[in-house]
Structure formats: structure tokens, C-alpha cells
Amino acid sequence: MAEMTKGQIEASVSEAIIKFEKEYMGRGPQEAKTYILKDLIFVRLKGVLTPAEEQLAKTAGGAELIKKTRMQLLEGARKLLENIVSDITQCRVKSLHTDISTKTGERIIIFTLDRDFEAHMTA
Numbered sequence: 001m002a003e004m005t006k007g008q009i010e011a012s013v014s015e016a017i018i019k020f021e022k023e024y025m026g027r028g029p030q031e032a033k034t035y036i037l038k039d040l041i042f043v044r045l046k047g048v049l050t051p052a053e054e055q056l057a058k059t060a061g062g063a064e065l066i067k068k069t070r071m072q073l074l075e076g077a078r079k080l081l082e083n084i085v086s087d088i089t090q091c092r093v094k095s096l097h098t099d100i101s102t103k104t105g106e107r108i109i110i111f112t113l114d115r116d117f118e119a120h121m122t123a
Contacts, residue, residue, distance in 0.1 A: 006121045009088060010034040016084045017043050017109070024077050029107070038118050041085060041111040049105040057102035070100050070107070085111050 004012070014032040022028040030047025049057065049066070056062035074081070082093040091113040100107040 004121075006036055006118070009121065010036055012088050013041060013043060013085060016088060017045065017081075020077070020081065020084060021045065021048070024080070025073065036118050036121070038116045039091075039113045041089070041113065041117075043109040043111075045107040045109070047105050048100065048107045049102070053102075054105070063102035066102050067100060071098070074098055074109075081109070082111070085113075089113060089117055091115055091117050 011034070013034040017034070018028045018032050025048075027048075027050055029045035031045070033044050035042040035044075053066050057066055078096055082096060085091075085093050093111050094114050095112040097110040097112075098108060
């Protein structure tokens with residue numbers, strides 16, 4: 001990996017996750033922001049729900065259905081997402097955690113890396 005700044009790496013992760021969302025999920029988020037903190041990478045996606053999902057989310061049963069469907073889709077692509085982050089950071093991804101808010105349309109994805117990545121980066 002060429003010497004990239006923390007901001008450049010965060011931007012690269014955001015761009016790669018946006019591309020993944022568009023290609024795999026069929027629609028990209030309105031906004032994506034990535035934060036690196038020691039051995040953690042936090043990705044915050046805004047505006048991920050489709051208009052149909054926004055309507056479905058108005059009921060408790062619909063919101064639950066969206067969460068289950070989105071979780072299942074992401075589980076199916078877990079290895080792909082881990083590889084995306086590993087390719088950018090040159091770290092092994094130990095775990096991936098995610099949740100989606102059917103109220104705000106935000107999704108959070110957290111990657112746990114095998115080492116303190118932030119300690120080895122330039123500012």
C-alpha cells in the first residue's frame with residue numbers, strides 16, 4: 001500500500017462501500033462517511049432505504065422485515081465486504097457488525113481489524 005493519509009484511506013473505504021451498495025444492493029447511499037479508530041473501521045451510510053422500503057418501514061412488521069432482509073443480504077456478501085476492506089488496509093478483518101435504522105434510513109457497518117491500523121498511518 002502506498003503511503004496514504006488517514007483521510008485518503010477513509011475516503012477509499014467510503015468509495016468502495018458505495019460501489020458495493022450500488023452493485024450488490026442495487027442502490028447506493030446518499031452519503032457515506034468512514035472513520036478509522038485504532039483497530040476499528042466505522043462506516044456510516046445515510047439514505048440507504050429505497051422509497052418502497054420507506055413505505056414498508058411505517059409499520060412495525062415492515063420495519064422488522066426490512067432489517068431481516070438487509071441483514072441476510074449483507075451476510076451473503078460478508079466475504080466480499082471483508083475483502084474490500086482488507087485490500088484497502090492490508091489488514092485481516094476479524095469481524096463485521098452492522099445495523100440499519102428504518103427510522104432514519106442509516107446503516108452502520110463496523111469492521112474489526114487484526115491490528116491497530118491507525119497507529120501505522122500518516123495523518
